[in-house]
Amino acid sequence: MLELKDICKTYNVGLINETKVLEGFNLSVPKGQFVTVIGSNGSGKTTILNLICGTIFPNSGKIFLDGSDVTSMTEFRRARHIGRVFQDTQKGTSPNMTILENLSLADNKGRFYGLGMGVNRKRIEAYKEMLAPLGLGLENKLDVLVGSLSGGQRQALAMVMCTMTDIELLILDEHTAALDPKTSELIIGLTNKIVREKGITTMMVTHNLRHAVSYGDRLLMFHRGGIEMDLSGEARRNVDVDDLLDRFNQISIESGN
Amino acid sequence: MLLNMLQSATEQGLIYAVLALGLYISYSVLDFPDLSVDGTFPLGSAVTAVLIISGANPWLCLPAAFLCGAAAGVVTGLIHVKLNVTNLLSGILMMTALYSVNLTIAGRSNLQFYTQPTIFKGALARLLPERQAKLVIIILCVVVIKALFDLYMKTKSGMLLRACGANEQLVKSLSVDSGKIKMLGLAIANGLVSLSGSMMCQYNMGFDITTGTGSMVIGLASVIIGMTVFRKAKLMGDTLKVVFGGVIYYLCISASLMLGLKPQLLKLVIAALFLVILTINSKLFKGGAADA
Ligand SMILES: Nc1ncnc2c1ncn2[C@@H]1O[C@H](COP(=O)(O)OP(=O)(O)O)[C@@H](O)[C@H]1O
Ligand SMILES: [Mg+2]
Numbered sequence: 001m002l003e004l005k006d007i008c009k010t011y012n013v014g015l016i017n018e019t020k021v022l023e024g025f026n027l028s029v030p031k032g033q034f035v036t037v038i039g040s041n042g043s044g045k046t047t048i049l050n051l052i053c054g055t056i057f058p059n060s061g062k063i064f065l066d067g068s069d070v071t072s073m074t075e076f077r078r079a080r081h082i083g084r085v086f087q088d089t090q091k092g093t094s095p096n097m098t099i100l101e102n103l104s105l106a107d108n109k110g111r112f113y114g115l116g117m118g119v120n121r122k123r124i125e126a127y128k129e130m131l132a133p134l135g136l137g138l139e140n141k142l143d144v145l146v147g148s149l150s151g152g153q154r155q156a157l158a159m160v161m162c163t164m165t166d167i168e169l170l171i172l173d174e175h176t177a178a179l180d181p182k183t184s185e186l187i188i189g190l191t192n193k194i195v196r197e198k199g200i201t202t203m204m205v206t207h208n209l210r211h212a213v214s215y216g217d218r219l220l221m222f223h224r225g226g227i228e229m230d231l232s233g234e235a236r237r238n239v240d241v242d243d244l245l246d247r248f249n250q251i252s253i254e255s256g257n
Numbered sequence: 258m259l260l261n262m263l264q265s266a267t268e269q270g271l272i273y274a275v276l277a278l279g280l281y282i283s284y285s286v287l288d289f290p291d292l293s294v295d296g297t298f299p300l301g302s303a304v305t306a307v308l309i310i311s312g313a314n315p316w317l318c319l320p321a322a323f324l325c326g327a328a329a330g331v332v333t334g335l336i337h338v339k340l341n342v343t344n345l346l347s348g349i350l351m352m353t354a355l356y357s358v359n360l361t362i363a364g365r366s367n368l369q370f371y372t373q374p375t376i377f378k379g380a381l382a383r384l385l386p387e388r389q390a391k392l393v394i395i396i397l398c399v400v401v402i403k404a405l406f407d408l409y410m411k412t413k414s415g416m417l418l419r420a421c422g423a424n425e426q427l428v429k430s431l432s433v434d435s436g437k438i439k440m441l442g443l444a445i446a447n448g449l450v451s452l453s454g455s456m457m458c459q460y461n462m463g464f465d466i467t468t469g470t471g472s473m474v475i476g477l478a479s480v481i482i483g484m485t486v487f488r489k490a491k492l493m494g495d496t497l498k499v500v501f502g503g504v505i506y507y508l509c510i511s512a513s514l515m516l517g518l519k520p521q522l523l524k525l526v527i528a529a530l531f532l533v534i535l536t537i538n539s540k541l542f543k544g545g546a547a548d549a
Contacts, residue, residue, distance in 0.1 A: 074434075075429050076428075076432055076433060076434050076435065079429055079430050079431070079432040080432040083430075084430060086426075090424065091426045092427065092430070093424070094419065094420040094423045094427050095423055095424070096419060096423045097416065097419060104416070105413075105420060105427075105431060106431065108413055108431075109431045110432060112413075113414050113416075113417045113431075113433060114413055114414055115409075115413070116412060116413050117411060117413070118411055118412055118413045118415065118416035119411070162430065
């Protein structure tokens, strides 16, 4: 369970380029909920995700993860409980290492990285079983350098890596935006499968309205640092892409652009 | 005569190969152009000279030098990570500070110990044919250091170090403090540089404060030469390339001295050679290491 209480975030406080993004922002996501988030550029989506992950810190307000206050916890400590996939397909893996080495690193998350052998050969079969369902043939390329994989393959690997250990929260920031349409479908399908199988609480930002309505239990539309629309249950099931487009248009007319 | 010079150049090249392994960690693995090596190389020498003169076992000087260098590397890391000083400046600060530290340790700018035992004069050396003893002992040291280095790079810790240079975000995502990993990498890098300084000091039977100047350039040039010359050798590991790079580089330097280069012009030639290497390298791999 994730909770943001009265969050205020202003970038560059006291400078001429001071930007107030959030003011008294509140959000509560119950355990196991899959939330999709849409909103125009600059509406504060990435800011929220960065605050949740500890990449940046709020000027005021509190953040709770599973009941404990993580507001001032550093990013790397919080990462113990959070998995994250970025839009940038370079960010989730290490290009100078093989698929096997990348998986081995991720497999050890939460434990000490000491002088034990980095790759545990006994785990290879388990890794292959994780990769086979992706349908990308990665299970036969364990010794290939990740840097030579396509963006889609890297993103699929990143999804597997960040969900292979137990996490409480999965954060996805436009993680299919840099992919071609076909690969994007593949990754979103994979995402849905993993999230549902493991029942991980998830926040997924997307610009793809069809993805936003086809996946998840709850839909949020952000606008200027606030939640413009929050749909779940019946209302969430009945919404379609056209409704969202209408709402987007309405918002931009209201804000005069 | 020529053979003798070739042998001694190879010996010194191999000692510089250890320095190059250190640079390989900071520059290639961690992507951190660390200038503190200009101070940690003579640090290893100073510590070794003082220990040997006070009667310590010369072999023990090697780990002692490694630890001192590692400590200095940690400080460079702290300056960079905790105080947010850029990587270049952190190294420059450390290099400058170490100049005084080294002089304080040694007590003066040079120290000789021609009569004291060194790793090249001990029991092991007496077992070997006199003319090859030094070369064999150096090869032995380099082989052991390289083997330990390769082994470390395959451990969990070593793999994390490799990931940190390529993608710091991944290290954070794995719930590890990437700042600590950088410090660890700088510790190992400067430990190796200092170890190289210790070997060189025993080889020359003396410490000289000026030996540090240009260490960074020597090490970096070796790394880049090794990686460039052997770039097509798929079966050759990076560390072997770097070791050979160190030897090739020093052979070039010795050749220019032999061909009548005035010693006072040496560092100028070293810098010029480095510039040539950088230029060739960035032409070969667009944007390669030219931004060093
Ligand atoms: N590091 C930063 N420094 C200053 N302003 C920022 C920074 N990051 C984001 N902003 C500003 O905050 C607002 C929200 O940005 P962001 O959260 O990235 O939006 P979104 O992800 O919804 O496109 C924008 O106006 C943006 O310019
Ligand atoms: Mg964004």
